[in-house]
Amino acid sequence: KKRFNIALLPGDGIGPEVISVAKNVLQQAGSLEGLEFNFQEMPVGGAALDLVGVPLPEESFAAAKQSDAILLGAIGGYKWDNNEKHLRPEMALFYLRRDLKVFANLRPATVLPQLVDASTLKREVAEGVDMMIVRELTGGIYFGEPRGIKTNENGEEVGFNTEFYAAHEIDRIARVAFETARKRRGKLCSVDKANVLDASILWRRRVTALASEYPDVELTHMYVDNAAMQLIRDPKQFDTIVTNNIFGDILSDEASMITGSIGMLPSASLGVSGPGLFEPIHGSAPDIAGQDKANPLATVLSAAMLLKYGLGEEKAAKRIEDAVLDTLNKGFRTGDIYSPGNKLVGCKEMGEEVLKSV
Amino acid sequence: KKRFNIALLPGDGIGPEVISVAKNVLQQAGSLEGLEFNFQEMPVGGAALDLVGVPLPEESFAAAKQSDAILLGAIGGYKWDNNEKHLRPEMALFYLRRDLKVFANLRPATVLPQLVDASTLKREVAEGVDMMIVRELTGGIYFGEPRGIKTNENGEEVGFNTEFYAAHEIDRIARVAFETARKRRGKLCSVDKANVLDASILWRRRVTALASEYPDVELTHMYVDNAAMQLIRDPKQFDTIVTNNIFGDILSDEASMITGSIGMLPSASLGVSGPGLFEPIHGSAPDIAGQDKANPLATVLSAAMLLKYGLGEEKAAKRIEDAVLDTLNKGFRTGDIYSPGNKLVGCKEMGEEVLKSV
Ligand SMILES: CC(C)[C@H](C(=O)O)[C@@H](O)C(=O)O
Ligand SMILES: CC(C)[C@H](C(=O)O)[C@@H](O)C(=O)O
Numbered sequence: 159k160k161r162f163n164i165a166l167l168p169g170d171g172i173g174p175e176v177i178s179v180a181k182n183v184l185q186q187a188g189s190l191e192g193l194e195f196n197f198q199e200m201p202v203g204g205a206a207l208d209l210v211g212v213p214l215p216e217e218s219f220a221a222a223k224q225s226d227a228i229l230l231g232a233i234g235g236y237k238w239d240n241n242e243k244h245l246r247p248e249m250a251l252f253y254l255r256r257d258l259k260v261f262a263n264l265r266p267a268t269v270l271p272q273l274v275d276a277s278t279l280k281r282e283v284a285e286g287v288d289m290m291i292v293r294e295l296t297g298g299i300y301f302g303e304p305r306g307i308k309t310n311e312n313g314e315e316v317g318f319n320t321e322f323y324a325a326h327e328i329d330r331i332a333r334v335a336f337e338t339a340r341k342r343r344g345k346l347c348s349v350d351k352a353n354v355l356d357a358s359i360l361w362r363r364r365v366t367a368l369a370s371e372y373p374d375v376e377l378t379h380m381y382v383d384n385a386a387m388q389l390i391r392d393p394k395q396f397d398t399i400v401t402n403n404i405f406g407d408i409l410s411d412e413a414s415m416i417t418g419s420i421g422m423l424p425s426a427s428l429g430v431s432g433p434g435l436f437e438p439i440h441g442s443a444p445d446i447a448g449q450d451k452a453n454p455l456a457t458v459l460s461a462a463m464l465l466k467y468g469l470g471e472e473k474a475a476k477r478i479e480d481a482v483l484d485t486l487n488k489g490f491r492t493g494d495i496y497s498p499g500n501k502l503v504g505c506k507e508m509g510e511e512v513l514k515s516v
Numbered sequence: 517k518k519r520f521n522i523a524l525l526p527g528d529g530i531g532p533e534v535i536s537v538a539k540n541v542l543q544q545a546g547s548l549e550g551l552e553f554n555f556q557e558m559p560v561g562g563a564a565l566d567l568v569g570v571p572l573p574e575e576s577f578a579a580a581k582q583s584d585a586i587l588l589g590a591i592g593g594y595k596w597d598n599n600e601k602h603l604r605p606e607m608a609l610f611y612l613r614r615d616l617k618v619f620a621n622l623r624p625a626t627v628l629p630q631l632v633d634a635s636t637l638k639r640e641v642a643e644g645v646d647m648m649i650v651r652e653l654t655g656g657i658y659f660g661e662p663r664g665i666k667t668n669e670n671g672e673e674v675g676f677n678t679e680f681y682a683a684h685e686i687d688r689i690a691r692v693a694f695e696t697a698r699k700r701r702g703k704l705c706s707v708d709k710a711n712v713l714d715a716s717i718l719w720r721r722r723v724t725a726l727a728s729e730y731p732d733v734e735l736t737h738m739y740v741d742n743a744a745m746q747l748i749r750d751p752k753q754f755d756t757i758v759t760n761n762i763f764g765d766i767l768s769d770e771a772s773m774i775t776g777s778i779g780m781l782p783s784a785s786l787g788v789s790g791p792g793l794f795e796p797i798h799g800s801a802p803d804i805a806g807q808d809k810a811n812p813l814a815t816v817l818s819a820a821m822l823l824k825y826g827l828g829e830e831k832a833a834k835r836i837e838d839a840v841l842d843t844l845n846k847g848f849r850t851g852d853i854y855s856p857g858n859k860l861v862g863c864k865e866m867g868e869e870v871l872k873s874v
Binding site for chain 1: 601604606636637638641657660663664665668672673675676677678679680681682683684709711712713714715716717740744746747748749763766767769773774778
């Protein structure tokens with residue numbers, strides 16, 4: 159039997175509910191494939207702030223760092239919205255990303271045939287959308303220095319941040335993207351703002367230079383403003399997208415909403431070595447927390463990504479993906495993806511139904 | 517008779533065609549309201565590069581600067597896509613914005629009842645969308661220093677830009693936005709990334725501080741990634757949006773595509789004093805240039821904004837807006853907004869039809 163250590167970081171809001179479902183599904187799928195998991199659950203985000211006064215306690219980080227893979231629920235909530243910056247729940251995410259060095263954030267945006275009508279886009283536009291956004295996650299304006307707010311020589315306050323990319327940061331995320339595109343439909347669109355930003359000019363130059371190593375991948379470039387439009391006009395044109403941290407933040411949220419089922423979308427954050435970080439794309443949804451209304455499928459599918467990208471256990475991953483499709487085919491729906499004619503269930507019941515199909 | 521000097525900057529691609537239509541409409545609407553225009557047409561962008569080797573010749577800038585208002589067509593084209601940065605057509609736009617100090621870019625995104633079906637969003641989502649995006653246009657990461665590409669101490673290339681806002685830059689764009697919201701439905705949503713960027717923290721603080729001067733306006737804040745989602749989920753929730761230069765670039769393009777009629781959307785760029793710059797939101801569309809296929813209505817409606825915001829001539833502006841609606845009601849459509857049952861016309865014929873209704 160293979161054994162793996164999994165760090166569970168439930169976090170805030172609906173985080174604990176969806177993690178509890180995903181944990182059971184992961185265990186079941188694993189045991190059917192001869193995998194044994196040792197789960198260690200640790201507080202992060204607001205939960206950690208309430209317990210010990212910091213968003214990412216050392217023990218939580220250590221457990222994550224020493225694990226084979228990390229499954230995270232969601233972070234944040236109204237309660238901590240007015241905290242000072244370094245005491246905000248979201249800081250846990252930054253520290254985790256930065257200190258685990260998970261520079262490659264994979265965010266699929268797929269429209270399942272069963273859920274086409276959940277999109278606000280017309281059926282013929284949404285149908286068949288299947289893209290992967292590869293977002294750079296540990297660089298750019300999120301981490302660039304100098305940054306801050308200060309008073310200038312005229313006594314006026316100024317705020318500033320630095321968009322910064324070194325060649326090697328661009329190269330390594332571009333390679334992940336080319337490899338990803340190669341395993342998909344072989345099309346990579348690099349999104350930048352090279353008509354305005356110097357950092358984007360370097361980005362485009364480096365990505366272009368790597369293309370010759372991937373002759374089987376068709377590389378195109380698009381400005382970010384155009385990409386924001388094209389995602390709405392004709393999302394099916396995209397296969398794999400690669401972009402910087404801030405553009406990736408914006409475009410991946412836009413793309414996920416296009417699918418109409420943000421409660422369905424997983425993500426993976428990977429580094430060169432060490433554990434990957436797997437989490438649903440959605441937030442902590444404090445308004446429905448504790449009411450058994452959350453859709454656990456994004457976290458369940460994140461567990462599938464964990465198996466596939468984190469542990470290399472494709473078979474177990476496939477079990478979970480198939481179980482989710484099966485459950486949808488049987489008509490089970492949480493509120494966020496419900497449409498008349500289906501069976502409305504809560505978070506727990508959805509979890510039980512998936513378990514039956516694993 | 518009142519007289520005004522209007523600088524016409526047709527630019528590239530479909531620019532000359534749409535400007536020629538808009539000029540006639542402007543003249544007609546003006547003369548019916550006792551206004552006389554003295555038009556001066558000058559090259560900018562690729563057209564200027566071809567003529568004199570720079571994107572914004574001094575004479576063109578001088579004519580623009582000395583005018584009462586500027587009407588611009590579109591800038592750019594494949595032909596100049598590989599030019600070095602300072603010889604790119606788009607530089608004309610930067611210089612114009614910066615040197616005319618037009619810091620406030622107003623970009624309406626409206627779904628006309630006549631054109632609801634042109635949107636890729638479902639009818640019930642698109643119907644009734646009517647928002648105004650107020651984009652900061654002369655600051656932020658577009659102009660911030662330091663910027664560049666250089667080789668660092670390890671011999672590695674790095675690219676960087678600076679997102680920078682001084683308090684007064686935030687205050688003046690926020691005031692324009694509050695005033696705009698006040699004349700509309702009284703709702704202002706400020707979009708930032710204050711959970712990550714210091715510049716956004718200052719932005720949010722300054723905007724919030726001004727709110728007490730506008731008690732009739734309801735101010736909310738939204739993170740840019742969420743805004744990119746909400747624009748697709750439920751665009752009707754927005755009335756007026758205010759945001760920085762780069763977020764405004766992305767979100768206004770997204771919003772315009774939501775309307776499905778980017779060929780219909782005008783924009784205004786205004787400073788404290790001096791002439792405003794009015795232009796359609798769409799680009800130069802080199803693929804259909806010179807074929808009499810372009811939709812001139814975005815430029816015609818930009819002429820209406822010129823009358824209203826640039827010259828304070830609301831009556832003449834209203835004439836143009838009404839004439840456009842009238843022409844649409846009669847069923848005239850260019851290719852980009854055509855749907856069966858309507859009358860397909862070219863750029864010129866569309867212009868003639870609008871003229872009849874002015
Ligand atoms: C919570 C926030 C800081 C975070 C980000 O901007 O990266 C989130 O939006 C995300 O995309 O994971
Ligand atoms: C052409 C480009 C430099 C410009 C910008 O980014 O501002 C355009 O996208 C716009 O929005 O007017």
